[in-house]
Amino acid sequence: MGMPFLRELNPLIRFFMRFYPGKQYNTTPHTPLRIPLNECKVALITTAGFFLDGQNPFELNDCSYREIPNSIQTDKLKGGHKSSAYDEQGIETDPNLAFPLDRFRELEAEGKIGSLNHRHFSFMGSITKPMALIKNTAPEVAQILKADSVDVVFLTPV
Amino acid sequence: MCNQSVGLIQRAIEEVGISTVSITLLEDITKKVKPPRALLVPYNLGYPLGEPNNPVLQHAIIAETLALFECDDEPPILKVSQQREEK
Numbered sequence: 001m002g003m004p005f006l007r008e009l010n011p012l013i014r015f016f017m018r019f020y021p022g023k024q025y026n027t028t029p030h031t032p033l034r035i036p037l038n039e040c041k042v043a044l045i046t047t048a049g050f051f052l053d054g055q056n057p058f059e060l061n062d063c064s065y066r067e068i069p070n071s072i073q074t075d076k077l078k079g080g081h082k083s084s085a086y087d088e089q090g091i092e093t094d095p096n097l098a099f100p101l102d103r104f105r106e107l108e109a110e111g112k113i114g115s116l117n118h119r120h121f122s123f124m125g126s127i128t129k130p131m132a133l134i135k136n137t138a139p140e141v142a143q144i145l146k147a148d149s150v151d152v153v154f155l156t157p158v
Numbered sequence: 159m160c161n162q163s164v165g166l167i168q169r170a171i172e173e174v175g176i177s178t179v180s181i182t183l184l185e186d187i188t189k190k191v192k193p194p195r196a197l198l199v200p201y202n203l204g205y206p207l208g209e210p211n212n213p214v215l216q217h218a219i220i221a222e223t224l225a226l227f228e229c230d231d232e233p234p235i236l237k238v239s240q241q242r243e244e245k
Contacts, residue, residue, distance in 0.1 A: 026192075045167060047167070088204055090209070091210070098204075102213075103220055106217070107217075107220070127163050143174060146175065154178075
């Protein structure tokens with residue numbers, strides 16, 4: 001395995017990514033971390049498209065999200081979005097590869113982070129029309145996490 | 159476009175006053191979205207934390223990512239992971 005240079009992706013994806021304009025920003029929001037990590041409440045976000053039994057699977061270009069309770073066993077996570085752009089075998093074997101909840105439980109037990117929030121969030125990846133994500137669902141999850149008094153969010157793509 | 163989605167969600171969360179860090183696999187996309195703090199890892203799409211069932215490596219990558227909070231640079235901070243790519 002190596003760097004995911006465009007030449008390593010399949011030709012259709014490579015063509016798409018070369019010409020997909022993407023979102024471009026000139027500024028960056030900035031909230032400095034004001035307390036030590038071992039006092040922080042942490043939440044995780046993944047765009048691997050995981051969901052649980054009883055939740056709706058994600059669809060293509062789906063900007064919605066699924067709430068993942070902190071109490072779940074990671075081997076109960078389903079899905080992981082299917083895409084020809086990547087090999088999903090890894091996250092099927094070990095969801096921690098894109099949603100490292102077990103690793104953060106270990107950090108919590110070791111006292112390296114303060115605590116884990118009682119819920120985390122899963123989004124779909126491969127969203128080529130992200131307007132609903134930008135306008136609605138991402139700010140909605142941000143407000144939920146703020147209401148939960150979360151200090152730090154750790155985000156992982158797939 | 160997972161890496162773009164992560165950046166967009168990250169921006170929204172940082173904007174409400176929560177500090178964020180992320181992992182990225184695609185440097186060009188992250189440079190455009192400009193999330194506040196991101197670690198660029200040397201793995202293929204689908205493997206952001208390196209290897210399945212390798213807690214030691216996964217912890218090393220998480221530690222590198224969380225260390226971005228200690229970086230004095232002005233965001234956007236995009237650092238390259240010190241992990242070696244797999245053979």
